[in-house]
Structures are given as C-alpha cells and as structure tokens.
Amino acid sequence: MPPARLSRTLLAGLIAAATTSAFAAQAAAPDVSKRQPEIEKAVSEISAKRIEAYIRKLVSFGTRHTMSDTSSDTRGIGAARRWIKSELERCGAGTRMQVTYDSYVDQGGPRISRPTEVVNVVATLPGTQPESKDRMYVVSGHYDSRVTDVMNDTADAPGANDDASGTAAVMEMACVMARHNFDATLVFMTVAGEEQGLLGAKHFADQAKKNGWNIAGMYDNDIIGSSHADDGRKDDGQVRLFAQGVPPGKEMSEALRTLVTTGGENDSITRQLARHTKEQGERYVKGFKVNVIYRTDRYLRGGDHSPFLANGYAAVRFTEPNENFDHQHQDLRTENGKVYGDLPEFDDFNYIAKVTKVNVAGLASLALAPAAPQKVGARTDKLENDTTLVWEANQEPDLAGYRIVWRETTAPFWQGAKYVGNVTEASVKLSKDNYFFGVQAVDKDGNVSPATYPVPKR
C-alpha cells in the first residue's frame, strides 16, 4: 500500500508496532509495496487486440456445446479445442510451457444425454525454483457454450462473453506468462462441460485432491466480457471477485471449528487469496478496482471454482460488475427490435484486457512469492495483552523473512503490518482479543505471500 493511502488506523497500528523493540536488530525489510519490474512487464504485454481475435475465432465455431460435433474442423467443440491447443502450442513454442488434453468420458447425467468426452486443454508452466515448483496456481475459463435450452447442442451458441471472454483471457495470460520465469508452477486451463454441471473443472479438481496436488490458489474467469449493464450504464473500472468464507458442509471439520471458534470466519484461505489478489491487482492496473465480494459466487449460483472449493482449495471467481441477461444463455433472435444472444458486439475487449491484467498481476505475484507460512499459531499459554505468533520456517532459498499483518475485527482488509525478519516467533503490542492477525512470508525482492491465519497454540 503506498504511504499516501495509509489510514489513521493503519498509522496508529504502525506506531504501536514500532514500540516493540525485541526485533530492532533485524536486517532492513524488503520493500513489499513497490512494483516488481517482471510483473509490470508481463502486465504491460497483455493485448486487447489478441483477446478480441481469440474471441472472434472461438465464436466462429458456431456452437461449442459440450455434446456438439467433434469431427468437423470448422464447427463444434472438437474443432474449438483443437484450435485452442494448437494456438497455445504455437505461442508457447520455445518456452517451458507444456500443453495437453485432460479428459474423461462422462456416461451421462442430468445435463448429459449420451456418453460424452469432456476435454480440458491444460497448459502448464513449470516453476523454476525446486523448493516452489510443486506449488501450483490454476487459472481457468470455460470454452463450452449454450443457448436457452441447455440440451440444445446444434443451435448457434456464440458464447462471446460466457465464456469466450474467460477462455481468451486465459489463452492470452498463458502466451504472455510463458515467456517469463516464476518460482512456482502456473496452470492455464480452458475447461469444457461447465454449462452441463461444472464437469471439466470437477474432473481436474478431483484428480488434484486424489493425487494430493498442492494447488495454493485458483482463479476462475467466467463472464468477464462486458462493461455494460442491461440499463445501458457503462462501468469498465472494476471487476467483481467472489470469495467464499466458511465452506458449507453437513459436518464441521476440526480445522473449520477452530477457525469459527476464534472468530476467523472471514479469514478462510480463499478470503486470504482474495485480499492478496485485490492488493496486487490494484497495484499493477492503475485506476481499476478489484471489488471483493464476500460470497462464494453470485446469489445461489456457482462456477468452475466451486469444485476446487469443495475439495479444500482456495478458489475465487472473477465476473464483470453488471451481467446483462439478454446476452447470456440466449437463443440468437431479435424481438421487438431487441437483439438477444451472447455476441461479440456486446463484449468490451479493452475491459477484458484489464481483467486479464489483474489476473496476471495476481498470479505472477503469487508465483514469485514464497509459500504462505505453515503451522501458524497464536500463543495462548499465558494470558497477555500482546500477541505472540509462531510458525514453521519456509524452505525457499530466497526467503528474507516474515511480516505480521493485522486489522480490526470489523475491517475487511489488512490495516497494519510489521516486518519481523527471519524468525519463527514474534510479538506485536496489540491484543488478539481486538485484532485479526496473519503472517506472510517475504522474499529478498519484496515478493510477499498471502497471509496465514493463526490457530490457537497452547
């Protein structure tokens, strides 16, 4: 956060923290508020023109319904995915990025009337730091489309916004980021079967859970294409970022019980991911707001981040500020002079580029930073008005140290911070009764991890 935006609360917190002398001899804190040149460069390389070209090409396949034709080279979902794969291979040529299909045959269900191969196109950019490359960040958009009847697999379903916008964003990110280096691994995924029940995303998330993949964060981009509301208002200055708090479930896990017991229902791993994404996205995309919404998704709706949440991963969804339902899941038609359908003329390609840049800033900052600290605890062995936190040491060789962040219990985002150096225990002169805390890991360049919420340590 730049100094100009320090709030009075934050200043008060900083002054309070500065009075703690226990770690006065630490090396200078890395600058965690500067723009990293590598991230700035990647963000600047995102092209609205290429995004537009990807969307127009996706629309040209007529329909991308999950059960549509797969034999034609010009129409249907088969042609679409072969084009996505070849395009990613072309732009990733000479880089470390690997492009594969990830598929299974769905035997049928409420929205699948016959056995259908559901195919994700997955581009993986392996991390370059041995200690970090098992840590993965996944970003997805769905390339399948639909019209009014979700089972109609032949009618033209352009899906220019839902979700060629997200698919094009992911393709553009992959092509740009493949030419940069990141410590952790990035997975750029375009999935099928979203409209038929989040099938492709669920298939990937289930494999991840079964194989114990360390997915430290997941971004879903779905309906990020339009800056116009149905009443004609234009808002191209913000994107909604949906972030779940307490995951719903029939039973409460021990971890969840601990979270809720300490008032941490606003400190789930997904909310920490959202805080990180807002801070980094707004840092690199000037004048653009990442509007974090403390909800899993739009009211009672869901998306491809849902199966990741269900499997215990941190996952958020990007969506435009105002949806226009005349151009979503609609048969192409004109009624009383009004055009219905999800057509490219209702997309705003410059707006999509801004959302893509927020994704790049978020993903790059995550994949350059150390992992969020593990086994973070708040000491409760004696009653005190200070707060003493402990954690396990990170393994990354470029680690500089740790940062304790805090906020008042009613505040949505961090208000104060204190760099405590390369230690695994530190105190701040603020009471854990009155503040929420987190611990972040910081590398020597100032890349900072999302915060980890402390659990009681007795």
Ligand SMILES: [Zn+2]
């Ligand atoms: Zn969608």
